[in-house]
Amino acid sequence: MTDPVKIAELLFPDIQKTPAELEAAYPPRNLPEGARVTRFAPSPTGYLHVGGLFGALADYMTAKRTGGIVYLRVEDTDKKREIDDGVSAILEGLQSFGIRFDEGVTGTDTECGAYGPYTQSRRVEIYRTVAKDLVKRGLAYPCFCTAEELDALRAQQEADGALIRGYFGKYAKCRDLTDAQIEEKIRAGVPYVLRFRADGSEQGRVVFDDLIRGKVEMPENIIDEVLLKSDGVPTYHFAHVCDDHFMRTTHVIRGEEWIPSTAKHIALFKACGFRVPKYAHTPQVLKIDEADGTKRKLSKRKDPEAAVGYFSQAGYPPEALLEYLMTLLNSNFEDWRRANPDADIFTFPFNLKKMSVSGALFDLVKLRDVSKNVIARMTAQDVYACTLAWASRYDPDYAALLRESPEKICGMLALDRGGKKPRKDIAAFREVKAYFSYMYSELYEKDYTLPENLNPADAAALLEAYLDVYSADDDRDAWFEKVKALCAPHGFTPSVKEYKENPDAFKGHVGDVSTVLRIAATGRTNTPDLCTILRLLGEEEVRARFRDAAACYRAL
Numbered sequence: 001m002t003d004p005v006k007i008a009e010l011l012f013p014d015i016q017k018t019p020a021e022l023e024a025a026y027p028p029r030n031l032p033e034g035a036r037v038t039r040f041a042p043s044p045t046g047y048l049h050v051g052g053l054f055g056a057l058a059d060y061m062t063a064k065r066t067g068g069i070v071y072l073r074v075e076d077t078d079k080k081r082e083i084d085d086g087v088s089a090i091l092e093g094l095q096s097f098g099i100r101f102d103e104g105v106t107g108t109d110t111e112c113g114a115y116g117p118y119t120q121s122r123r124v125e126i127y128r129t130v131a132k133d134l135v136k137r138g139l140a141y142p143c144f145c146t147a148e149e150l151d152a153l154r155a156q157q158e159a160d161g162a163l164i165r166g167y168f169g170k171y172a173k174c175r176d177l178t179d180a181q182i183e184e185k186i187r188a189g190v191p192y193v194l195r196f197r198a199d200g201s202e203q204g205r206v207v208f209d210d211l212i213r214g215k216v217e218m219p220e221n222i223i224d225e226v227l228l229k230s231d232g233v234p235t236y237h238f239a240h241v242c243d244d245h246f247m248r249t250t251h252v253i254r255g256e257e258w259i260p261s262t263a264k265h266i267a268l269f270k271a272c273g274f275r276v277p278k279y280a281h282t283p284q285v286l287k288i289d290e291a292d293g294t295k296r297k298l299s300k301r302k303d304p305e306a307a308v309g310y311f312s313q314a315g316y317p318p319e320a321l322l323e324y325l326m327t328l329l330n331s332n333f334e335d336w337r338r339a340n341p342d343a344d345i346f347t348f349p350f351n352l353k354k355m356s357v358s359g360a361l362f363d364l365v366k367l368r369d370v371s372k373n374v375i376a377r378m379t380a381q382d383v384y385a386c387t388l389a390w391a392s393r394y395d396p397d398y399a400a401l402l403r404e405s406p407e408k409i410c411g412m413l414a415l416d417r418g419g420k421k422p423r424k425d426i427a428a429f430r431e432v433k434a435y436f437s438y439m440y441s442e443l444y445e446k447d448y449t450l451p452e453n454l455n456p457a458d459a460a461a462l463l464e465a466y467l468d469v470y471s472a473d474d475d476r477d478a479w480f481e482k483v484k485a486l487c488a489p490h491g492f493t494p495s496v497k498e499y500k501e502n503p504d505a506f507k508g509h510v511g512d513v514s515t516v517l518r519i520a521a522t523g524r525t526n527t528p529d530l531c532t533i534l535r536l537l538g539e540e541e542v543r544a545r546f547r548d549a550a551a552c553y554r555a556l
């Protein structure tokens, strides 16, 4: 190109703006020293995934901890892969975790902030302004190669055994077209892409300081990367460079899959005359493959739990996933949480430097433990409200039962709650239904199976005798006295100690007697406090269940 300015006018007659005007329109941010500007930049090609939430948290925490700004940018340059409600799905997902951006996209057609538009498809003029400037300065050129020519180039590189593949050096046919050749093709309407004129050398190296990984070194970029595709749409490489500059991003935090492209990006930032941002490449979220026990990337395709929606559907409180992801982000989070059990999670002193480099292993069992702790710290009323909210959306019949008699579930949820060692038995609100199914005659499934040491005739006799003394008004002490009083007449002992000392002298002890009552009332051998269950079930239901169980044992 002998007159790049002329070529620039030929390619971009529509562009009157200059980079200087953009600089003025998007001035450096007026933030205190050390404040970091980060962005979450999803492509609206699917629902929010665990890996996305993990990255968004790193962005959010980095900005918040430094008094900076975190914004949401929608990277929608790949229209083919876009889904209709992609933006709202991502926004709703993030909001449910309490992640609110300072700027950026706020809905399908809405946004806030002075550095917009925050959707790439609405930033065409900006990209074309920067592209025109690159052409003017001889740093970008139009490439008219057809798909067939590019195929031939690949074949040639294969035949040559070229170590580096792509459009570069002697293979870059359009790099040195004359102005006349370019003009002729443009006037003839030949389609073209705009390419970067790379100036790296094959021996050159690039080093950058990754905030998570430390020094990263790689070969310099020599590829004449596409900046604008033939329809004028920018590639990610070019778009994000313009965006991160004019949105005044200080820290590009993104997935490690972008590490190999970073040399290219640094070259582009420099060619555009932009300051290179700081980089932090986050590790992948991994899981242990059930089939072969190896670690692999959590897969959107294979793993249902890769979608954040999986957890709301299963009724995990959003805080649980958040808490768990925080343990994956920074290994010292758990110590911090122990020392600050009630602190707002977002006050955790997050540090990019404390992220693991080798990958974050997502473990559902661990997540369930975290979730049990989160639910154990909630009040019974809150657990009830969350269970009802979950059921209203996913299980309306159960929601109706919960609304009909809230006192039943609330009474059960209140058991062993509060205090130093609360009960940790519920990991997700979906589980409440099965866990307390015996509280509702509509859900209760009787199962009169007795442990081996008890026989049906004794069970029937114990139940009948209990029915004679049962009173719905009994408090826990009165109730237990009655259970103990049943023992001796039926060959059991009220003392476990006595039974252990002389097991052959008794049919069993007081625990076995209450097991019979428990099975008759709930169909289970293990439940929270039985006296409370009986009180909440009410006299009519208790008598009916005991009579039915006794009759069944008699009939055996």
Ligand code: GLU
Binding pocket: 040, 041, 042, 043, 075, 240, 252, 253, 254, 255
């Ligand atoms: N849109 C890119 C992606 O979803 C974002 C990469 C980045 O954060 O720069 O992978």
